[in-house]
Each structure stands twice: as C-alpha cells, then as structure tokens.
Amino acid sequence: MKITSDTTGRVLSTGAALVTILLTLAIIVFIATKGLSTFIINGVPVKDFLFSTNWFPDRPLEEGGPQVGVLAFMLGSIIVSLLAVLVSAPLSVACAVFIREIAPFWGQRVLQPAIEILAGIPSVVYGYIGLSLLVPFIREHLGGLGFSVLAGFLVLSVMILPTIVSMSVDSLRALPQEWKEAAYALGSTRWQTIRIVLLPAARSGIITGVVLGLARAFGEALAVQMVIGNTRKIPGSILDPVITLTSAITMDMGNTPMGSLWSNSLWSMGLLLLFISCLFILVVRFVVQRSEMSQ
C-alpha cells in the first residue's frame, strides 16, 4: 500500500514533467512546421526573407511578385529591445543594490513590492499610457511624430525592470553574509564592498536577469505596437518611427487567409521570434555555466 502510493506519486510527477516537455516540443514543432512553409512550399529563399527590406506580400506576380523580406521588422525588434535593456539594466541593478544593501528596510518594505506591482501591470495598460502620455510628450518637446523608437524602448524599459530587478535581488541575496562582513571588517566602504565583493559575485545572476529582460522586450507585442508608429523602414534616429516582428504579426494575422504566402511569412516571423528567444536561453546557460566554472 505504501509502496503503491509512493509509486503513484513518482509516476504522476514524472508525468507532469513529461507533459511540460511535450508541450514545449509541440509548440516548437507546430510553429516550425507553419513557419518553414514559406521556404518549403512557397520557395522563398531564406536569404531573401532575412536580409531584404522589401515587404510586398500583396504585390501581384506581374509587378515583381510577392516579396517578403523582414529585415526592417527584425532590426526594429533588435534596436528597440537592446535600447530598452541599456536603459533598464543599470537602473535595475541600482534598485537591486538599494533593496539589498543601501536601505534594506525601505527597499524591502516599499521598493520591492512596488516593483512587483510593475510586473503585474498588463502590457495593454503600458501601451495605453505610452500612447496617452509619452507620445505627445516626445512630439511636443523633442520633435518628430512622437511615435518613435524612443517611445518604444522607454515603455519596454519600464516593463522589463521587474524581471532584471528580481533576478538581481535573488542573486545578491544568495551571497554568503560572511563575505560582506569580512569586507567591512577589512575597512572597506560600503561602495567598495558592493563594487569589489558583491556585484562581481552576483554577476551571473544579474546577467541572466538582463538576458531574460531582453527576451521579454523582444517578444512584447501590444504595448510596443501602440507607440512605435509601425513604419516599415529602418529608423535613422531614435525619434523615427519603427516596426517590430511582433507588431507585424498582431496587425496582419487576422486579415490574411491561412495558407497564403502572406500568412505563412507571418508564421515565419513567429518562428524567428521563437528561434531568437531560444538563442537568449542558450546565452543565459552559457553565462551561468561559465561563472560556475570560474568559481
């Protein structure tokens, strides 16, 4: 009887683990099957898809045929999310240090719950605020149309803040208290302790947080779409409008019939997103592995 319940438990939980694995594989397989049909069924060369800015999926054959180059979308996604991380990462690390080292009372009582709330604000609401506040502000004070790379990455940088902060706080928390005490006992100032002892030791956790934040920014759809203007051109400045992979998918998916080249190329963009977020995971793994080896 005892042995049976133990076996059941083991079978059930292993089953749940297998379900999770199967689900992930199913997602990858389904998206890949749909996404690859652009290349396999429609015969679009991968090179043209990735490295061309010609996006004319509706153009008839006699005028140069449908063309589905997604370079502008891809660059747009990369630019916006990288800039978001550039803004968000230093701010997040400062917050994490504040929470753990500078003012633990205020940090843990006020700042950390506040940041958790940021994580819970729906992306639609972020987009809505960006559209109502940020876009007019940029247009009036900085010039341009307001719909811009700037608006996009500012909104994103707030959205990914909680991801980076919580990872950084966790990795700072995991450090042995003794290290800090030892550093203080040797006469280091607080900043020296943080800079020389704590931050380097927590580095891999922080980098993991930053990469996950980057992944989140890269995959965000609705909030970004509302503020970037969606212009299919590679932006020349941060005040220019831009377009991303995610916004192209949300805008066109419903209007294109399943199975057409147009729809297929949107699925290919989905596959591209999937592929890049897997790439981010590999980067994280690499960082963690390297830091484990160096320790």
Next chain:
Amino acid sequence: MSDSKISVKKLHLFYKDFQALNGIDIEVRPQHITALIGPSGCGKSTFLRSLNRMNDLIEGVRIEGTILLEGSDIYSSAVDMVALRKRVGMVFQRPNPFLMSVYDNVAYGPRIHGEKNKRKLDEIVETSLRGAALWDEVRDRLHKSALGLSGGQQQRVCIARLLAVQPDVLLMDEPSSALDPKSTMKIEELIRDLKQRYTIIIVTHNMQQAARISDTTAFFLNGTLVECNETELIFTKPGDQRTEDYITGRFG
C-alpha cells in the same frame, strides 16, 4: 558475538571519488549506549546515517560491505526501506519538529503507518511524550504549534515523535549540540532512561558527554575506526596513541 543488535563488517562508503568510510567493523550490543567520537569530518555522522540508509538520499553515495540488523543485511535488495527506518529511528543535531501541533508531530508516525483510531492515537501520544519526559510540560498545549516550545523541549518532541513509531534502535546525531547546558542535562537524563528499552547509538562532539552516558565508545579518525571498547577503558587506558592524543585534547 551473536548477541549483537547491529553488526557491521568491512563497511566502505564512497562519496563520488572520495572515500568517507574505510573498512569499518563494529558490533553494537542491545540495550546499550554506544557513543561515536572523533574530530570533525572523521566519518562518524556518515557512519550513523548509513545505519538507517539515510545516506541513500545523497547523490553519488556508494556503499560496500555489510550491515546486519539482528542478522539480516539492511542493504540487501529485499529490504523495505520504510520498514527499516521504522525500526531504526533517528534524532538529528538540530531539533526539527514539523510545522504542526505537538500532538500532530507525535501522532505523525503512527498515522502514516495506518493508525486511525483516535483513542489509540491519544494513548500513543501520551505514552511517547511521557517516555520523552515531556508530558508534564506540554499536556496543556498539545494542540499548539511545536515551534512555540524551547529548543530542549523541541528536541524532546522529536524524540517522542520517534518513540511513537516504536523503533528498536535510536540513532542520535549530536542531539544536544544545539542546546543550552540545562536542556543538555535533561536530554542526557532521558537518554540514560531510554537505554532500558532501546539500543542507542549517539554521535557526540562532547567527550564528557560520551564519558557520562555511554557504555561503549568508538573512536573514529579519517574514515577509519581506530578503536572501540568499554567507555571506561577508552577514557582511562586507551589502546591507541591516537585515541589518547584526541581525548587528552592534543588535537581535534
């Protein structure tokens, strides 16, 4: 030697590539208190944990040799681990009562082994708590959380919890090292009382404690058993130079 409760022969224990125990041979007599002493890292706790197969939980542990409990090998594949641990109970270094009431802590063992009768449970709880010399202190707060008790009381709850499953052998891993002197005295008294009914093996850092309560003392060093003898002999006429050095405080 046929009157041994536990008989260990050529026990080797490897932790991945590291050999933690090297050829231990020891006989444990029933209704006796056996103390295991030795410096940190000498393998005494590891040895203790291999007696009820707690080491199986640790990744990368490999065991060679035999451990016989009343003549049958506890590492044979036919052994029901659950039944083994029911017979060979363990008290840990730090008190670790569950996040439950005192009553539920003590009733935990009987319950998981299928006892549902409320009257019977009440009885077991009372007997066990009396056995652990705690009944009078907690009878009024049986249904409050065990974490509200003092450290010494918590440790006695853990002992009562163990007694409730009626084991033969009690393994104690430095049971009083996390307690203050007064609680320590109480635990020691309790252990001496328990000797009448149980076979007790206790790991301790405290040599006075070993001298005070045990009948037999075994001295471990670097994963080997240096010597094992009557406690009095070990502390007065050790047979090995290393034992003498250790008990006189020259190292460790």
Next chain:
Amino acid sequence: MKARSADKLATAIIWAGALIVIAVLASIIGYILFNGGKSISWDFLTKPAQVIHSGGGIGPQIFNSFYLLALSMLITIPVGLLGGIYLAEYARPSKLTGGLRLCIETLNSLPSIVIGLFGLLVFVNMTGWGYTLMSGALALTVINLPLIVRYTEEALQSVPASLREASLALGASHWQTIVKVVLPGAFPGLVSGFIITSGRVFGEAAALLFTAGMSSPALDFSQWNIFNSSSPLNPFRPAETLAVHIWKVNTEGLIPDLRRVADGSAAVLILIVLGFNLLARWLGHRIYRHMTAT
C-alpha cells in the same frame, strides 16, 4: 578620503535610481487611477459593454477575466505542482531533468504572441472549437505553467531538508513525506506564488486575441447550466477579457465615450492586479503565522 567620497557619490546615485523607479511607478499608477477612478461606478462594473451607444460597462469582461483565470488555473496548478515536485524532490541529474529545465526556461521566455499563434493553430483550429474560453484557458496555461513550476520548486526547496529527513527517519515513504510534511511547509510560498502568477495572467492580452477572441456574446446570468451555450459558465463560448477589452476599445471602438471606458477599465484592471499582490502577501504571511503559531 577618496574612497569616502566615492562611497557617498555611489550611494547618492543608487538612491536616485531607486527614486526614479518609484516616481515612474507612482506616476503610472497615479495617472491611471486618477483618470479612470472617476468612471468607476457600480453600473460601470456590472453593466454589459455597448457597441455604438455610450454608457456601457464592463461587467461581462470582468466575469470573463476571472472565469478564464480560474479555468486555466484548474489545469495549470495540478500539472505545475506535480512538475515542481518532480524537480524539487525526484529529479536526479539526468537527460529528463536537464530537458525539463531547458523546456521550462524556453516556455518562460516565449513571447506571448508566439503562444497565441500556437493556440490559434492547435486550440482554435485543430480542435475545431473556434475562439473559446477553453482555447484561451489552454493558451494561458502555457504561459502559466513555467511560472507555477518554478514557484513550486522554490517553495519546496525552502522547506528545510531536516524536516524531510525527520519524516523519512520515522519510516514515512517519500511521497508521504512530500504530501504530509513538505507541501504543508511550502504552503505559504505556494499560495503567494499562485496568486502572483494569477495577477500576471490576468493582464495578458496578446495570447488571448488569437484564442479567446474579442467578442462577448450576450450572457444570461440566470443560466448556470455549464452545457448551455448562453451560460456564462460554458467554456466553449468566445469571451473577451478586461485586458482584451481595453485593447479593442482603443483600437476599434465606435462608442463616443471610449476614453471613459478605456480609462475606467485600465483602473479596474490595475486595482485587481494590486489586490492580487496584496492578497498574496497577506495570505502568505497569515498562513505562515498560523502554522508556526508564533
């Protein structure tokens, strides 16, 4: 002296960083609550939405959001809990464990729009259900699952190993130990983890656009037969959640008072998410205190 002033400067910069974040948060929440707060009324919270006329409410949308959340949690919690138990208790370094961890990380970083596409393909088209609550709930499950597994694993690992050993040393089986000792010990962590996850998916919209749909058919709140197609409980009807409603009103709204509806909905959404967070903290704290009786 130089180290001293560097210390002061760094402290000041870090304070400034923290203050910026608090200011941003305060202005976001303040803006939404200030603008939306005035449109929140009992009528607004209970009446159905309007398509052309002004004066619509968000009653069905609020109901849909909660119902969808409950449906998805019903699926996610058992699977996620067991998956977390596997990782925390049974997993030995093996191919399966490594694969599982990689899968969870992958799921966790998948853009929600990709999950929406997957849902469209499998839950909407292949099953033939169309845009339904069930399709949406399954898509949310995909988003939820890695979070729940991670929270469960963390909560279980925070239970001291000594309690596990104590239980095993009493002759309890591994599963008995998990059910009777480890899970209760992890309960406060589990509860707050689940509630925080709920808050996150409550605001999810991108994945739902393609799965639960953007339409909210008339609901008959006196019909509680789950199989009746006009019943609010029927999981095979399309449903628009609050977050999707905000998106729709902003993009396609024909109603003259769309600002009011959008602002009000955003405020309600934020208040609910805020409520989830506070509930998680309070409940976790309370359960912990109750269990330790300190």
Next chain:
Amino acid sequence: MLNKSKLVAVVLCLGALLAVAGCGENDAKATAENKLSGNITAVGSTALQPLVEQAANQFMGGNPDVRIVVQGGGSGTGLTQVVQGAANIGNSDIFADEKNGIDAAQLVDHQICVAGMAAVINPNLNIDNLTKQQLVDVFSGKVTNWKEVGGQDQKIVLVNRTKSSGTRATFKKYALGGVEEATGLEEDASGNVRKIVKETPGAIGYLALAYLNSDVKAIKLDGVEPNKENIAIGKYPVWAYEHCYTLGNPTGATDAFLNYLLTDDVQKTLVPQLGYIPVTEMQITRDAAGNVK
C-alpha cells in the same frame, strides 16, 4: 497497476467531457414545424462584427431556439474558416476574389451593407479638397509638403492602415487608382488612425465613415463630399461592400438570418447607426473587378 489504469480512466473521462462539450455546434437546421433552431457561427471582419452581433441579438430575440455566435479575428480568418467549414458565415471587408489564397468559387456572397471611406487630415490643416491626382501624389510620396497642394508650409505625415487591411485595399484601389503608397506610419485599427491624425500635425490618413467625428477633417475628393448620398448615386467612388460569405447556398437558420440582415429591421436602424450605408439604398452595384453598373 491499479493506479495506472485509474489515471488512464481519468484522462479518458476528461477527453470525453471535452468532446461532448465541443460538439453540437455548427448544425443549423430548421425543424419540421417551421420553427427555426440551430447554432450559427459567424467569424471574421472586426469592422462588421458589431453590426452582425447586434443583428444577431435582435434575431435571437424572435427566435429563441437559434443561437448565433459572432466572432472577430479579421477578414482573412473569416474567409479561411468558412472555406474550411469551421464557420457558417465568414464576414469580410472585401471580395473573396481579392484575397490571395482563397478559393472564391465555392463561396456565395451576401452583401449586407456598404462602407464608405474618406481621406482625413489633421483639423489644423487649411485644406478641404484634393483632386484625385493630388491625393495620389500625396500618398505615393511625390509630394511631401502641404504647400505643394495648396496648404500651409507643413510636412506631410502619412498614416496608412496595415497592408492586409480591407480599408487600405479599398482606398488604394478606388482613391489611388492602385498606385503603391509610400511608407508611412502604419496602424491596424481605425481608432488609432483617428487618434494619430488628430494629434499629429500634417497627418493624413483614411477612415471608414463610421469613424468620422470632429477630431479629424474629412476632405472632398475632386470636389465631391464623402457622404452617403454621393456614394449611393455613384458620385463618390471610395467605398466597399461588407460581405457575409457562406460555403454553398445557405440553408435553415443561416439562410433565415442572412435574409433578416436585409430586412428593414437591420437596414433602416442598425446599418445607419453603425455608420454604414444600407445596401438596399444603393442605386448602383459594383463587382469584384470594380465595374460599376
């Protein structure tokens, strides 16, 4: 062993439950005593969705045994699903023939109403008329400043709909004569286009008549004002039918509902309320290729 079979049983039960709950849809039929019953699923165009939804509510009021579920998803989705038989009615903003990848021959077209479209500009611009050529020049990027077409010195900002949008297809075909638009801002939704045109100096976009309000200024095309009357008599060319497609000829409740959409109950009230022009008031007709009769 026992537990494994238990597990299997649970899984099977769950599966069966889902199957039971999932079926019983999509079988619209009329019963013997001529009382309509059945389920109708209408999927597609988000622009048409509110109209069909409201009409469905009215229809269900008179026919309590009919259940109509209206879903959005976009014209492409609607056409795909009706072709696959997953929906009874596919709502579309454009002719099925105009969508690549749809086999229009199998589908039967039911034109419900007409959506007119107007070019709209930021209200601060002092322009209220453009010739067709000027409009083409503006949208193709040949002209980049409003002063070149008679306005003030202000840069032109194009606000397009996304390429897959029916509104954009119609506008391109009938207002721009098929000329390719220059890249500009792109939005998929009318609400956003209106907001952007309203707030961005020098902006020009296009909206369905239903979305026109004081936020933006609708401009005349060759001197013709974009309104219902001009569209109905064929003077203003930028308009499109809103279609409900069925796979083959409709029967039973679906047929009854489609007929209901053409009655005065819908055409005289809902259609104008939602800013559409009743198809019954159109004095001209137009086919997929754009030939007017």
